[in-house]
Amino acid sequence: MRFVILSENRKNGICSNEDGLSIYFDIDGNKFLFDSGSSDLFIRNAKLLNINLDDIDTIVLSHGHWDHGNGLKYLNGKKIILHPDVFVDRYSVSRNMQFAGINQKLEEMLERFEVIQTKSPYMFFKDVYYLGQIPRTIDFEGNGNISTVLDSKTEAKDYTLDDSGVVIKTKSGIVVVSGCAHSGICNTIENPKKVAKEDTIIAVIGGFHLRKIDDVLMKTIGYFEENNVQNIFMGHCSTDEVIKEFEKTNIKVQKLYSGAEFEIDNIPAKE
Numbered sequence: 691m692r693f694v695i696l697s698e699n700r701k702n703g704i705c706s707n708e709d710g711l712s713i714y715f716d717i718d719g720n721k722f723l724f725d726s727g728s729s730d731l732f733i734r735n736a737k738l739l740n741i742n743l744d745d746i747d748t749i750v751l752s753h754g755h756w757d758h759g760n761g762l763k764y765l766n767g768k769k770i771i772l773h774p775d776v777f778v779d780r781y782s783v784s785r786n787m788q789f790a791g792i793n794q795k796l797e798e799m800l801e802r803f804e805v806i807q808t809k810s811p812y813m814f815f816k817d818v819y820y821l822g823q824i825p826r827t828i829d830f831e832g833n834g835n836i837s838t839v840l841d842s843k844t845e846a847k848d849y850t851l852d853d854s855g856v857v858i859k860t861k862s863g864i865v866v867v868s869g870c871a872h873s874g875i876c877n878t879i880e881n882p883k884k885v886a887k888e889d890t891i892i893a894v895i896g897g898f899h900l901r902k903i904d905d906v907l908m909k910t911i912g913y914f915e916e917n918n919v920q921n922i923f924m925g926h927c928s929t930d931e932v933i934k935e936f937e938k939t940n941i942k943v944q945k946l947y948s949g950a951e952f953e954i955d956n957i958p959a960k961e
């Protein structure tokens with residue numbers, strides 16, 4: 691199983707970066723795309739990496755924020771799985787109430803894609819599931835990470851209930867793929883354990899939405915240790931200081947960047 695980061699906030703090598711996330715993955719020759727970043731950068735980087743996006747079978751959109759979904763404008767003819775709320779209007783508090791939703795409406799997408807809208811877990815390939823709406827059960831994560839509002843005037847909170855992910859069940863355990871983890875990264879792991887009926891977590895890959903060293907971070911690290919998470923591939927909305935805290939644990943940590951490639955079968959744990 692191979693993961694390639696097509697667009698990311700960080701760069702290290704030939705590929706450019708942007709505010710956004712797009713992850714390509716290949717399971718036994720079957721190709722998938724998780725998010726599309728905020729522009730056509732994922733397509734340009736794929737070309738540099740000799741990845742043919744025509745081969746993609748299914749796209750999963752993690753949630754309806756611009757930095758994960760605006761690149762979809764440059765694709766068509768695929769099956770796409772998403773939560774119905776990805777289309778809501780939403781605005782960014784930290785960016786002067788700029789529009790923060792995706793730049794396409796359902797009607798436009800229906801013209802170009804086979805759209806599967808669901809709030810429930812959905813198996814789109816053998817042992818590979820879209821997680822649907824993630825229940826928020828971990829007490830210290832509360833209602834999750836709120837970074838947008840639903841109305842720029844009333845500032846009605848946007849709990850980003852559409853925030854989801856993917857779980858891949860393998861013989862040795864599960865691999866969890868997260869977009870921004872607005873549901874909370876622990877909830878984003880807790881739910882796939884139930885969906886895939888498997889407790890061993892080989893790897894978690896994606897954005898963790900952890901930005902500072904605080905009580906929630908320490909409890910999150912405690913949760914990862916209790917659950918024996920073996921490998922994490924973290925980036926996007928995770929800061930360097932948070933990544934350093936994870937590096938102090940027994941968990942093997944790798945940072946995401948545009949162009950990074952990871953093989954996740956039989957990956958060794960930290961020595």
Ligand SMILES: [Fe+2]
Pocket residue numbers: 710711755757758869870897926927
């Ligand atoms: Fe994001």
Ligand SMILES: [Fe+2]
Pocket residue numbers: 753755870872
């Ligand atoms: Fe987001």
